[in-house]
Amino acid sequence: MRNGSDINSPAGNTPVIPPAEVEPRRRRVTAETMAAKQRDISVSEFFAKNRHLLGFDNPRKALLTAVKEAVDNSLDACEEANIVPEIWVHIEATGTNRFKVGVQDNGPGIVKKQIPLIFGKLLYGSKFHRLRMSRGQQGIGISAAGMYGMLTTGKPVKIISMTSPKKPAHYFEIQIDTRRNQPEIINGKGDGEDIPAGEKGHQYIADHGIEWVSHYPTLDEQSRHHHELRRGTRVTIELEGRYVRGRGSVDEYLEQTAIANPHVTIHYVDPDGGETTYSRSTTQLPPEPVEIKPHPYGIELGQLVTMLKSSHGGTMSQFLTTSFSRVSSGLAQRICEAAKVSTRANPHRIGRQEADALYVAIQNTKIPPPATNCISPIGEALILKGLHHQLPGEFFCAATRPPAVYRGNPFVIEVGLAYGGASPTQKVTLEALTELLEESDARSLKQFLLTTFDGIGAAGAEKILAQAKLGTRQTPAKLKEEDIVQLYAAMKNVNLTEGQTMQVLRYANRVPLQFQPAACAITQAVIATNWRAYGLAQSRGQLPVGPITVMVHMASVWVPFTSESKEAVAAYPEILRELRLGLQAVGRKLAIYLNRRKRVRQEGERREVFLRYLGEVATAVAAIKNSGDRSRKELYGRLVDIANRKTAVADTKLDDRGKKIEEAAEDFGENVLIVNGDEVPS
Amino acid sequence: MPKKTKKTTTDTATLTAKDKKTLGSIRGLADDVVQFAERGRAPYVDVPSRSLSNVRFNQSKRIIEMGTGKNRRELFNLAQARSYMQTLLVGTGCKQLIEQGKTTSIRGLFYLLKHTIEGTSEETFDAQDECDPVIEDMEVTLDAMREELHLYAKNAGAMVGPITLVDSGDQIDCSRMGSGGYSIPSIVEPEIVEFKKHTAKFVLHVEKDTVWRRFNEDKFWRKHNCILTHGGGQPPRGVRRMLHRLHYELKLPVYCLLDNDPWGYYIYSVIKQGSINLAYESRRMAIPEARFLGLRSDDYKRCQLSPSVQIRLNEQDTKRAGQIAQYAWFAHKKPWQKEIELMIENGFKLEVEALISKDISYVTEEYVPARLKEGNFLD
The missing domain is CATH 1.10.287 (Helix Hairpins)
Structure with missing residues (x-):
């Protein structure tokens, strides 16, 4: 195509073949036949096929992801509405490998019109277009969970939402039309059902078998009366999954969420009917993050061009000062001068080359870092509270770094550290251990110990098994009762503090990251830190050894994840630097x-x-x-x-x-x- | 120990004036502890230092003397607490021996004092070599000789020759001692060993038992009218004290026949000037007039020995030889510097037994007589 004669050949339907190549005698498809098959791909279809991208790669993870997406949404909604969050998580086994997940909050509720869209349409949300710190980002999560449930069990997503105690609540059963990426309402003749407010409503809910927790649990009979829930939303999804405790489980997610969100109370009922409550240690909500405009350093050329095209008239100077944060009129003038563009020019008329120059000028002009009130870190005091509340230990410390910026996005790194206390193997009860062993799909006992309990290490597992006089290769599910008792005793007795490796809890915008630790910048930074300087044993390229838990929180308007399933933070140098400094700060205190x-x-x-x-x-x-x-x-x-x-x-x-x-x-x-x-x- | 002492206080032997003095010094140690404790101070003992840094060569007396340097041994010092405790234990042991009028070997004392510390699994002494230095510390601290503490070491070394002596009341004729000779006890003070009569002209001290036997079998001492001794390598105190007494009381010159190696040189140096470790004993043991008869570095050529008797000098030997050459008492002696230089140049050492390669009795019939006749010694 680079030859002179070919340049003028019509850029149409006939494919141009270089002269050197011989045209095949019979083409199997023509451009026309191909065109007949070419059509839009719906996001829903795409994600239905590529569900691993969203964290639904295996049944075990699917269950977790569904809970996670729902809880994250609930927390975001509560905090935005300035409500101290109370979350109910109910998981119920409805068949072999089938679970009904119900997540309810005391949040502001959702208006009727939006419910189907939020839960039944992928990439629909309020958080994508704004730069503000929140747990969810893209608006895929909860609808994808619903879609996954629908695909695996055929059951619709059920949503009930109440915006005020005086107004009727709305009840929907929704399916997603994956082809069109549109919600399909099943109940109430495609319109949903309205549940009257007050006593009548309770009756209605009971009659129709709708799941809804109508009252706050009474913690103390004397001081508190039975509170009725005034508003809130509950989403129920039935899906194919696997419930396994231990690492990467729903239990772990909820526990870690409680650590990083000390203002949240979670009532959890697991599939075995066990009830756990993670109660809040503070009623103080995190300060509300402010929405900001993008920082000029963070945008890319294409984005700039789009913004120019979609600007609402005015001059270049106005465009720059109003569309970006931290650009004063003086700065706008400097940028325009550097780009050789008039400050009075109409942004719509800026050509490709001028935009290019503008982009370079922006990068070369010194612009103050973005405002940092758009992120709300947990804060050192609350990190301490959260760690102490949920983890055993004798020493706790925390450090919140001052805000920093990567690619124009402000972020804050926070690090908390808990030292000492019993190891996870010592916390478990005999009944829980028996259950864990039954549930486990690990092939050997050693593998069971390694995957179920954090930070015990291969040496620790072998130590325990040697003490219990059990073989490392024994099948966990086939253990006899007396063997279990022995294993339990060994787990209690063996002191693992020597061989125990550091446990790293990773958080992004208060959401625990439970998978892909090796790919995550946080883990990398923890390993790269020289903990020996702080009195811990550490081999090269390994996590340090000792009874320590480190929690690292990255709060940002836009957390750079390595994939859509939001499991690992990407390693930008600025982020790594802040991580290092934060870890060093707690390391010094530990030393x-x-x-x-x-x-x-x-x-x-x-x-x-x-x-x-x-x-x-x-x-x-x-x-x-x-x-x-x-x-x-x-x-x-x-x-x-x-x-x-x-x-x-x-x-x-x-x-x-x-x-x-x-x-x-x-x-x-x-x-x-x-x-x-x-x-x-x- | 208190049990034992209580039992035996009744049968206290009659104490000599020396014993009373020693007991007084031991009691002084204990009194110090009580006084420190009453004043709320941490107890300590000042032990004269027995290291190289605290010895000096007395040019006029030509012996090594101990300096005034002291090491403080504190009870409340992690590194010293154990040896402080051991020092006091040795004190109790010696007190017990003196009061009962008995003597024991240093090994015996080790067993007397060794027990498990109450409430622990730790022993007061783990091995005898932990106990021996503490005993030596005790000697210097109390300024008491070993026999004054009622202690002795095992016998080492033998003696034969035309001399009669009285050992603990028994008369011993050293010319009729058979093949074994008179075993030199570790304490040979005049109270124990008394010289009666002798006809000897000189003393020949050889390094070890094997060579001594050759001389005894050939009746060298009878032919040359001398006293023949050996010290089993590095001569112990008894042997050195015996040589010292023979030299000063009987006015006999002392000649040494030692191996031609750094170890042999060092033995000579100890006999002549005293040792660093026992510098406080030098004035009772060192014989500055002792002479080095052989072997000499040039004997290999002079006696035309076969090359197969050479023993290679190893790295340590060379290093040691260098150190010996640096000693103050060798540094200014040209013949000695030449001697050591020649050995290093040769690159090998020679044992006295090497002379046997010439003839079994070469050493007794040719080598030593020739040296004596020539008067060819190193000083």
Whole structure:
């Protein structure tokens, strides 16, 4: 096509073949026949075929993803409406590998017209077009979950939503027309049903078998009366799934959500009927994030061109100042000058080349970083609360980094750290262990331990099995009762703190990331951090070892995920840098704590050594002096006093350089929580 | 230990003035502890340092003397707590021995004091080599000789020759000792070993038992009218003290027949100037007039020995030889510098037994007599 003669050949339907190639005698298809098959692909169809992109690759993950999408939406809605979120998650087994997932919130509710669109149409949402921190981003999640349920069980998605206690609630049963990416309402003759407000409504709900939690649970009979839910939304999806506890499970997701969202209460009923409540530790909602305009550094050329075309008249100067954040009229003038475009030019008339120049000019002009009130970090105090509330431990600390920017998107990195406490294997009860073993699809016991419990490591698993006198290759489901008891005892007894690897909890906009840890910038940053400097053991390219949990939260208007299923954060250098600094901040605090602990331990050992010899010394002196037992005891007592004083002095007042330090002078900085041995978390 | 002492305090032996003095010093140690404790201070003992840094060569007396340097041993110091405890234990052991008028070997004392510390699995002493240095520390700290602590080491070394002595009341004629000779006890102080009469002209000290036997079998001492001793390698205190007494009390010159290697040189140096570890004993043991008879580095050529008797010098030997050449008492002696240089140049060492390759009795019939006749010694 590059030859001179070919350039003028009509760019039409006849394919142009280079002269060197011989035209085949008979073509199987012509452009015309091909054209007949060429048509639009609906997003729904695309995702129905590529459901792994959305996190529905296997039944186990599908169950989690459905819960996750629904809970995320609920939390976003509650926070936006300034309501302290209360979430109900009910999972019920309806058949082999079939589950009914119901997620209800006390959020603002959804107006009737929007319900089918939100739950029955892919890529429909409020969050995509704005730059503001939220859990959901694209508007795929919940409708995709519904679609998945419909594809695997044929059951429609059921939604009930109440916007006010005085107005009727709406009830819909929806299916998605995957071809057209349109919702199809099944009940109420394609119009949905209205449920009257008040008592009548309760009756109606009961009569029609609609699932709805109408009252807040009473926590304390005396102080609280039975609250009725005034508004809220419940979505029920029936889908094919697999319920397995342990890593990557719904339980884990809810627990981790509770850590990063200390203002949320979750009532959870698992398929076995077990009820768990993750109660809030604060009623203070995170500050409402403000919506911002895009920062000029963050846009791409094509985007700029689109924006120019769709601008509402005015001048170039107006266009720049109103469409972008942080562009003053002075800055707009500088950009225009650099791009050799008049500030008065009409944005509609900007040509391709001018747009190009404008784009380069923007990149080369120094523009202040974007405003950071569009993101609301959890905050150090609440991270501490969340960690302490949900995790055992003796030392907690947190660090929130100042906002930073990648590709024009502001973001904040927060890191929390919990040290010490029992390992996950010690928390489990015998009944839970029996259930876990039954549910497990692991081939061997070792694999079962590794996949069910976090951070125990291969060595830890082998240690436990050796103590329980069970083979590493035994099948978990075939374990006899006494074997289970033995395994349980071993799990309680084996001290895993030595071999335990650090547990990393990753969050993006308060949503736990449970999969693809290796691909995630957060894990990479944790591994790249030199934890040895902070008193932990770490092999090269590995997570550090010890009874530690690190939670890392990235809050941003736009979290760069590596895929649509939102499982791993992409490794932009700016993000990695902030992660490193945040991890180092908590690492330093941990080092201070560990050093202090070590010193206390060393002093204890020192004292022990002295005490060991004092008896001998006193006896020897008495023997030499031919003195009695009384003076021996007296001498011994005096020596013990000196020993205690000696070690006590070294204990509190001397650091390793022999410098005097007072207890208070140990500067942990702010937001550190140290729990003494037996103290029970409040 | 208190149980034992209580039981035995009744049968206290009659104490000599020396014993009373030693007991007083031991009691001083215990009193210190009580006083420190009463004042709320951490107890310590100052132990004269027995290291190279605390010895100095006395040019006029030509012996190694201990300096005034002391190491403080503290009870409340992690590294020293255990040895502090052991020091006091050795004190109780010696006190018990003195009070009962008995002596024991240093190994015996080790067993006397070894027990498990109450409430632990730790032993007061793990091995004898942990106990021996503490005993030596005790000697220097109390300024008491080993025999004053009622301790002795195992016998090592033998003696034969025209001399009669009285050992603990028994008369011993050292010319009638058969093939084994008179075993030199570890304590040979005049109270225990008394010289009666002798006709010897000199003392020949050989390095080890095997060579000594050759000389004894050939009745060298009878032919040359001398006293023949050996120290089983590095001579222990008893042997050194015996040589010292023979030299100073009987005015006999002492000649040493040692291997031609750094170890042999060092043995000579210990006999002549005293050792670093026992520098405080030098004035009772060192014999600055002792002479080095052989083997010499040039003996290989002089005696035309076969090349197969050479033993290669290893790296450590060369290093050690260098160190010995640096000793203050060798540094200014040209013949010695030449001697050591020649050995390093040769690249091999020679044992006295090497002379047997010439003839079984070459060493007794030719080598030593020739040296004595020529008066060819190293000083």
